[in-house]
Amino acid sequence: MNILIIDDEKPQRDSLAGFLKKRGHATASAASGSAGIAHVEKHQVDVVLTDFRMPDQSGLDVLTAIKALNPTIEVVLMTAYGAVDIAVDAMKASAFDYLIKPIDLDELELVLGKIQERHYLISENMLLRDQLAERCKLPNLIYQSRAMGEVASTVARIAPTRATVLLCGESGTGKEVLAKAIHYASPRKDRPMVTVNCAALSSTLLESELFGHEKGSFTGAERQRIARFEQAHQGTLFLDEVGDIPLATQTKLLRMLQERTIERVGGSEPIEIDVRLIAATNRPLEQMIKDGAFREDFFFRLNVVSITIPPLRDRREDIPLLMDHFLNRFSEENIRGKMEFSKEAQDLLMKYNYPGNIRELENVVEQSVVLARGTMITTADLPSAVRQLPAEGKPEWPTFSGSFVNQVAAFEQDLIQKALDKTNGVQRRAAVLLGMTERHLRYKLQKYGMKN
Ligand SMILES: Nc1ncnc2c1ncn2[C@@H]1O[C@H](COP(=O)(O)OP(=O)(O)OP(=O)(O)O)[C@@H](O)[C@H]1O
Ligand SMILES: [Mg+2]
Known part of the structure; x- marks a missing residue:
């Protein structure tokens, strides 16, 4: 590491520098606070060891000035006076640690080891975050179609805002990829993007995931749980499969979105939150509203900006x-x-x-x-x-839109209609074509209200 020693006493500087060089560090020395600060302005420095009591400036001032110049530099204060209040002030001003003079070299080495470790962790963390951001950046959305070009340009326009986004599209069209692209193109990119898959959880679990819960608020709640909303504070919350949220939970979510606060299950204090919401679904929400399976007001809350990804x-x-x-x-x-x-x-x-x-x-x-x-x-x-490509004119089943029951029903009706068309409406022959009894066919016609 590059270590700067600031001390007004030359023997002290020299002995520390000698020790640190032997340990493989590069050192520089300054005889006063101002000389030290000037050095930091011009050179690469990882750690500063500064004396506390110096004629021109106190070690605390030096600490504050250096942190203002470059907060990643770790500062260790050295003091001949083992006063607790100096130590407290130093730590408050975000010193990494302090050492009592005469310096115990083993202790110094220990402190430097901790600094090194923290540097590794921080750089590793930054690397991971960069890699992740790299992978999710817009250029990695692969497309050349005009339709996707429009999607990408909408993303670029809305990413910097806080607007809630609703992503619609069939399964596997890239809704999650797009959600990430929005987050990483937004000013919230250095804060977390937290994903909740609403389809995978029972309603009790979903609520405690979203809002958190206090210890003991229901059977099985052995520990307090921090809400996903809290984890996503100042970042983005991605609600995947939003069409699968039970109605009661929709009501709670809606209230939360209106008030911008959450209440933990079993808790009393509302917690303020700041999240950007992105929701995704492959279900036809408008149809679900008509069927009473999705709240219209909740839909309007989510549907501020909606992006549909074409199949x-x-x-x-x-x-x-x-x-x-x-x-x-x-x-x-x-x-x-x-x-x-x-x-x-x-x-x-x-x-x-x-x-x-x-x-x-x-x-x-x-x-x-x-x-x-x-x-x-x-x-x-x-x-x-x-x-085995389907023969020309064959319907493109399945389409993955609408509920399973409705799709199967639509498919049956389609099949029956085609058989009837082929047999000029003769039910007996259509039934043979379909491999079913005439009675069964009549039952289906009646069930679907199909005229014949
Ligand atoms: N534009 C794209 N460029 C490159 N890869 C993509 C693109 N869109 C999607 N993918 C890839 O396709 C797969 C499916 O994408 P994703 O999980 O985002 O889909 P989805 O719409 O969320 O699907 P589901 O509704 O099933 O959850 C992923 O492996 C993703 O990496
Ligand atoms: Mg998905």
Whole structure:
């Protein structure tokens, strides 16, 4: 480390410098507070050891001045007077530690060791954060379609604001990727982005995740839990699968969003919070409102800015880029060297419908890379779903919009209608075509209110 020694007594400076050099540190010395501060202004310094009592300035002033110049420099005060109040003042002014003169060299080494450790931790932390930010930055959103270009430009416009964002899109379209892009492009990027997956939790657990709880507030609440909202303070809270939040919890969330405070389950004190909310869903919220499964007022609170990510099959221009991206990633991970798709395999991948969107494309590429025998991925290496393209005109099931029951019902009606069209409305023949009894068919027609 680069260590600066500030002391008005030369023998003291020299003996410390000698010791520190032997330990592999680079040292510099200054005979007064002002000389020390001048040195810090011009040179790289990691640690300052400063005497407390000096003719021109006190060690405390030196400490304050250095911290103002560069808060990452650690300052250790040395004092001949073991007075507790000096120590307290020093620590309040954010000294790293203090040492009593005459300096015990073992103790000095211990303190320097702690500083070194803290530096490692801080730099590691910054590195991790940088890497994460790097991975989630907007440029890593891979696209070339116009539709996604519009999405990206909306993101760039709204990221700096505090506006609540609602991300809609089928499963695997990249809602979480986009949420991260918004957070890391916002002024809140150095604060945490906390994710809560609302679908994965029961309503009791979801509420204690969101709002926290006091110890013993319900059976199983053995410890106090800090709310996700509190963890995300000054950062971003990402509510994933917001369409799965039970109505009662929606009511509580709505009140919280209006009042900008939360109350822990079993607690009495409201806690003020400052979070930016991003919500995501693959469910048709408007339809759910009509069905009484989603609160309209809650929807309006979330839907301040809404961004809909189009399914991959509606932006096929993005497929080649994504294909390349995943191919590079997985062939690297598999240490297979540079791999490529055969022309026929590429054609099939371009035509496939991707009900699971980008996540499915990612899986398809990974699977092909693993299965391919050589460096060329052929059609035979592709998953069977991709190889068996649906015949022209076949509906693109499933679409993953709407509830399971409604989708199945829609599919049944579609199927029945097609059979009836084909048989000119003759129910007996349509039933044969459908492989069901005539009675069953009539029951279905009645159930769906289909005229025939
Ligand atoms: N534009 C993109 N560029 C590169 N990779 C992407 C892009 N969009 C999505 N992905 C990748 O696709 C996968 C699915 O993305 P993500 O988890 O964000 O989807 P989602 O919409 O949240 O899905 P679900 O509704 O199932 O939760 C991830 O592995 C993600 O890295
Ligand atoms: Mg998701």
